[in-house]
Amino acid sequence: MKKVPIEYQISPYMVFFLVNSMQIGVGLLGFERISAKLAGNDAWISTLLSGLSINVMIWMIYKILNQGKGNIVAIHHDVFGKWIGGAFSLIFLFYLLVTGATILRTYIEVVQVWMFSIMPTWILVGIFLILCYYIVSGGFRVVAGICFFGVLLPSTLAFTFFFPLQFADFRNLFPIMQHSFKEIIKGMQGNLFSYFGFETLLVYYTFIKNPKKSQKFAHYGALVTTAVYTYLMILSLVFFSEKQLASAIWAYLSMSKIIQFSFIERFEYILISFWAFVILPNVVLTLWGVSRGMRETFGMKQKYILPILILFIFILTILLDDRNKVNLISTWVGKSGFIIVYIYLPVLWLIQSLQIKFRRQT
Amino acid sequence: MKRWMVWLIIGVLLTGCDQTKVVDDIDLVQVAAYDLEEDNLKGTFAISTYTKEGEGQPEIYTASGKTSKQILALASEKSSKPLELGQLRVIVFDKDLAKKGLKEILDTMNRMPNVGNLIYLAISNGKAETILRGSYTKEKGISNYLPSLIEQNITYGILPETNLYLFLNQLYDDARDSYLPIVSNKGNILKIDGIALFKGYTMVDSITAKDLFIFKVLTDKFYRGTYQFKLPGTPDNYAVIENIKAKTKYKMKGNSKYPFIDARIQVKGKIQEFTERKNLENPKEVQKLESVMEEELERQAAKLIERFIAKGTDPLGLRKFGRVHTRKWNDKEWAESYKHLRFQVTADVKIIQSGVTE
Structure with a gap:
């Protein structure tokens, strides 16, 4: 495994922005509904628990990466050998790619429903992907820079989190813990998908200077996400009544409908347009991660892989032409993510640790 | 790189293809x-x-x-x-x-x-x-x-x-x-x-x-609005109070099967108009006035709440108070017990100003 030259690497603190920008994406606009359906007014507990469990998983990912020799592709190769390891790598990369496509398609659905209802999907996707190609071909440092702005610019919108408080009814939260523990765990299904994206860490790990030092920044990134999501969940619960929230597909956007200024009456349109900044790092980093992973698996040049990946996303997003299909693929991606992060990674860690122990003995 | 710029510009210009609404x-x-x-x-x-x-x-x-x-x-x-x-x-x-x-x-x-x-x-x-x-x-x-x-x-x-x-x-x-x-x-x-x-x-x-004043006192916390009270004695004897701060605190006692609502109305206001002259320097007169107003508010509010109950509607969100403050809340029991809900309204009126004249 060749070491990544230092001029292509990023400082450890950048991991904060990479993790945070990957997590906060299109999910923030509407993750509240499904959690509220499953766990009612205790959904914020589910959101908090999900965030904390994500931090545990980040800790585990660092355990795997720190004792391995490189990123996930190298570790797969090391643990399972060339063929099986390669197959596992491909499955993981395929999952990442579909995640990227789903994020993009979901965002474009929002644009179509709220703003431009007759705008064809391919125009928006096309423009977005051209921009993505331009960024990804600039290399990982450019991608990381976009992630940095993908956190910084949208954070100016944080003031929108406080407007709905004027209509808040905090009694909606009570009685706390009236749902069973099982229901609360089930409620985690509703928001886990919104936390995913941090697993790209498995690919860009080798691009971090002093990767071991970056762990705390990854945790900070995930903790900020947890705080934001939990706050938003509580906010939606006090702003909406329970059944109202269960029927609001984009709860955050519906809430921001009450923001009014004398110079702009309908603030949600600004918000949706601004959200492109939030979506961009998501798509760019997955595209970069998948192309990098493919390069290491097949030994092809990233330059040639990237157009193929972009074409794949382009076609996939066009095939998803109605709400049901978008929903279906979101559920599929969410489930795959759950299996990969919560089941596969612990198993991988176990096998890897045993192998290292075994090798040391012989 | 230059060719890419051209494509980008074309791409951006193409976005104008959606139907515009001028x-x-x-x-x-x-x-x-x-x-x-x-x-x-x-x-x-x-x-x-x-x-x-x-x-x-x-x-x-x-x-x-x-x-x-x-x-x-x-x-x-x-x-x-x-x-x-x-x-x-x-x-x-x-x-x-x-x-x-x-x-x-x-x-x-x-x-x-x-x-x-x-x-x-x-x-x-x-x-x-x-x-x-x-x-x-x-x-x-x-x-x-x-x-x-x-x-x-x-x-x-x-x-x-x-x-x-x-x-x-x-x-x-x-x-x-x-x-x-x-x-x-x-x-x-x-x-x-x-x-x-x-x-x-x-x-x-x-x-x-x-009845809007009473209704708003029961539902909202608010700061303005006036209410006219009839004073006992001569037939055309009225006092008008301007509200400075009014709200109602609800408490649910008992459980969903045998509920009891305790509603406490709090009104702070200033006297605006009298049809009969009264000496408001005298604390006893003020207290008397306050108790007249309290009685009136209690009577009117009770009448309204009885009406809500008779019509089976719950604009005050009493069920919500019950659910939040009572353990082992049962919605089905409440649906039955709301039909003959027992409640008590107590009003607390405070006159804190009487304008610039005595």
Whole structure:
């Protein structure tokens, strides 16, 4: 495994922005509904628990990466050998790619429903992907820079989190813990998908200077996400009544409908347009991660892989032409993510640790 | 790299391909009204026309149909420009329609992203169409008059706070019912007649303007508005109090099977007007006055609450208080016990000012 030259690497603190920008994406606009359906007014507990469990998983990912020799592709190769390891790598990369496509398609659905209802999907996707190609071909440092702005610019919108408080009814939260523990765990299904994206860490790990030092920044990134999501969940619960929230597909956007200024009456349109900044790092980093992973698996040049990946996303997003299909693929991606992060990674860690122990003995 | 720039520019320019909605080329509906007409729904839409001199009289389009969206499309067939709901301020429903239920229209409005959250809903005492057709003073066309009438009375008057968002919020909340203002017109004047009480999507009762102060005390925490008390003694003896701060605290005692509501009204106010002169320097006189007012408030509030119970509607959200503060809450038991709910109203009036004269 060749070491990544230092001029292509990023400082450890950048991991904060990479993790945070990957997590906060299109999910923030509407993750509240499904959690509220499953766990009612205790959904914020589910959101908090999900965030904390994500931090545990980040800790585990660092355990795997720190004792391995490189990123996930190298570790797969090391643990399972060339063929099986390669197959596992491909499955993981395929999952990442579909995640990227789903994020993009979901965002474009929002644009179509709220703003431009007759705008064809391919125009928006096309423009977005051209921009993505331009960024990804600039290399990982450019991608990381976009992630940095993908956190910084949208954070100016944080003031929108406080407007709905004027209509808040905090009694909606009570009685706390009236749902069973099982229901609360089930409620985690509703928001886990919104936390995913941090697993790209498995690919860009080798691009971090002093990767071991970056762990705390990854945790900070995930903790900020947890705080934001939990706050938003509580906010939606006090702003909406329970059944109202269960029927609001984009709860955050519906809430921001009450923001009014004398110079702009309908603030949600600004918000949706601004959200492109939030979506961009998501798509760019997955595209970069998948192309990098493919390069290491097949030994092809990233330059040639990237157009193929972009074409794949382009076609996939066009095939998803109605709400049901978008929903279906979101559920599929969410489930795959759950299996990969919560089941596969612990198993991988176990096998890897045993192998290292075994090798040391012989 | 240069070729890429060309492609990027072309890409950006192509985004102009969506249908544009230029303000000058569409008609913005500002007030909409829906009437029940035999088994059809009739929609009336008021559009402000802007002339060189400023705002002119509104143009009005009507159409009948089965669904609210179809009506809008039919009305659009009569107008020179497409009708858009993006600037809607008020929707008026007539009483008969409200009694039949507003589910279809409100669900449609909720589904459309271009309808704002803060628009007002109102019930008309007569036909909703006549409210839009009335001729009001020129600079105060209906599209300006009606929304500011409601807004003004919510912030400074005794109308409880309502809008589309709050109405839907209370509607979807299974622990309370909602209410909307009733408006009527006489000549070129619009007037608030009271409050329509809802049970789900249907109107079940109405409260006259006279009781609005008490109603707002029971539902909102608010800072303005006046109330006139009748004082004992001579027949035409009244005192007017201006509210400085009023609210009601509820406590639920017992459980969902045997509930007991303890409502404590708190009003701080200043004396505005007396028909008979009284010495307010004397603390005893003030106390006497306060207790008269307390009694009156308690009696009127109890009457209102009894009425809610009789009609089976819960605009105060008492169920919510119970659910939050009582252990082992059972919604089914409450549905039964609400029918003969026991409650007690105690009022606490404090006169803290009496103006600049003794």
